[in-house]
Amino acid sequence: xxxxxxxxxxxxxxxxxxxxxxxxxxxxxxxxxxxxxxxxxxxxxxxxxxxxxxxxxxxxxxxxxxxxxxxxxxxxxxxxxxxxxxxxxxxxxxxxxxxxxxxxxxxxxxxxxxxxxxxxxxxxxxxxxxxxxxxxxxxxxxxxxxxxxxxxxxxxxxxxxxxxxxxxxxxxxxxxxxxxxxxxxxxxxxxxxxxxxxxxxxxxxxxxxxxxxxxxxxxxxxxxxxxxxxxxxxxxxxxxxxxxxxxxxxxxxxxxxxxxxxxxxxxxxxxxxxxxxxxxxxxxxxx
Ligand SMILES: C[S@@+](CC[C@H](N)C(=O)[O-])C[C@H]1O[C@@H](n2cnc3c(N)ncnc32)[C@H](O)[C@@H]1O
Numbered sequence: 424x425x426x427x428x429x430x431x432x433x434x435x436x437x438x439x440x441x442x443x444x445x446x447x448x449x450x451x452x453x454x455x456x457x458x459x460x461x462x463x464x465x466x467x468x469x470x471x472x473x474x475x476x477x478x479x480x481x482x483x484x485x486x487x488x489x490x491x492x493x494x495x496x497x498x499x500x501x502x503x504x505x506x507x508x509x510x511x512x513x514x515x516x517x518x519x520x521x522x523x524x525x526x527x528x529x530x531x532x533x534x535x536x537x538x539x540x541x542x543x544x545x546x547x548x549x550x551x552x553x554x555x556x557x558x559x560x561x562x563x564x565x566x567x568x569x570x571x572x573x574x575x576x577x578x579x580x581x582x583x584x585x586x587x588x589x590x591x592x593x594x595x596x597x598x599x600x601x602x603x604x605x606x607x608x609x610x611x612x613x614x615x616x617x618x619x620x621x622x623x624x625x626x627x628x629x630x631x632x633x634x635x636x637x638x639x640x641x642x643x644x645x646x647x648x649x650x651x652x653x654x655x656x657x658x659x660x661x662x663x664x665x666x667x668x669x670x671x672x673x674x675x676x677x678x679x680x681x682x683x684x685x686x687x688x689x690x691x692x693x694x695x696x697x698x699x700x701x702x703x704x705x706x707x708x709x710x
Contacts, residue, residue, distance in 0.1 A: 434699045436664045441616045442565065449543055450568030452479070456543075457575050468548040468580035475543070501698040505691050506644070506651020508698055517693040517702060519611055519640050520549035526607075526638060526706070527554050533607040533636070535600050537561040539590060540613020544573030551583045558583055561600050563590025592617045595624060597631040606631065609638040612702065615661075619669045625677035625707070635709040637683070639670070644690035644703040646671035653701065654691065660699055674705060683707040 437444040456475055465471040489510070490498045499510040523546070527533065538547050541562030551560065560583065564570050570587040577585050588599040592614060600606065608628055614620065629635050644650065645658035646668070661667065677683045686706045695701040 434660055434664075441664070441666075445542075445616075446566045446568060448568075449566045449572060452543065453568045453572035453575070456572055460575055460579070465579055468576050468583075469552050471576055471579055472545050472548050475545070502694045502696070503651075503653050503691070503698045503701050504694055506649065506654035506701070508653055509694075511694050515694060517696050519693075519702075520546055520553050522640075523550050523609060523638065524553035524556075527556060530636060531556075531605075531607070533605050535559050535561060535603045535606045535632075537563065537597060537600055537606060537608045539563045539595065539597075539608060539610050540565070540592060540616075541573065541587065542566075542569045542613070544569075544576055544585070544587060546609075546611050547573075547585055548576060548580055548583070551580055551585070558585055559600075560585040561597075562587040563597065563599070564588075565591055592620065592624075595627045597628065600631060603632045605634040605636075607636050607638065609640070611640045612642065612700070614639060614641050614670060615643075615666050615700070617667055618665050620667065620673045622673065622676060624673050626680075626682050629682055629709040633709075637705075637707045639705045640693070640702050641667070641670060641705075642700050642702055643667065643670040643705070644701060647688060647703075648690040650690055653698070657699065657701060670705075674707065678707070678710075681710050684710050 452475065456471065459474065460471065465474065492498060497513050500513045502509055502511045527536065536550065541547060541564045544562050547560045547562055562573055562585070564587060570589065573587040590596065597608070628637060642657065642661065645654050649655060674685060678685050684707060686708060688705045690703045691701045692704055693702045
């Protein structure tokens, strides 16, 4: 791991690069989780997702120095809001699946929901349990380990229609969704890992159904605003990591060319789960 110093925090970037890192990380996680699934440890996908999250989490530095619950978990966790660091209760979360389920209810109905860069499917399963909408859901993911674990979790989500497919943000192809009329496509912290999306990224997404709605929960706040001191540090981290620099520019360019209409864009409005990588929000509809 190559350390990057951003004041109070040192973050690291893997020597092998992020693409290879996730190939190995999701394969290792898949092997571990499949053993637990095969041992019959879970009644449903909700329980499996929570078990994976508990086993994967590492606590960050400031919270780690404070009081602890019996068993060892810190009572607080490091977070940030609008560019300022803060401590928040350890068992609070940023609420992405609840937000997406709520948007589905207020802005739908959609005839397909697609996550691009879906990892091992955690958001899709959580959205299903939050929304009660049966699907079809689709996950598009770069790594075979992520797709494999997601596919093994799918039978545990009784009543959910879901499938996982090979997908690369650098050549966005959603043809695996088939013929649809009104699609919600979203991403959560995966576009972050593509340095430059390229000018036609949103044009290509919009070509897969007559009506497309996009939601992105991604760390692009520094590209549109400087709400607080951590925002500038985050811009440095992203540049050093080789992470995304052109999300906001590409989205605005798509709007200027009449491809999408931006419904909402807001910088660093979640209690971030990673103080060094705060989430922002954007929503668009095809024009
Ligand atoms: C931080 S994880 C987030 C996974 C998932 N969205 C979540 O919130 O749990 C980043 C994911 O982006 C995927 N990813 C990275 N580059 C990608 C690309 N070019 N195309 C598709 N997925 C990619 C990684 O394989 C990984 O699964």
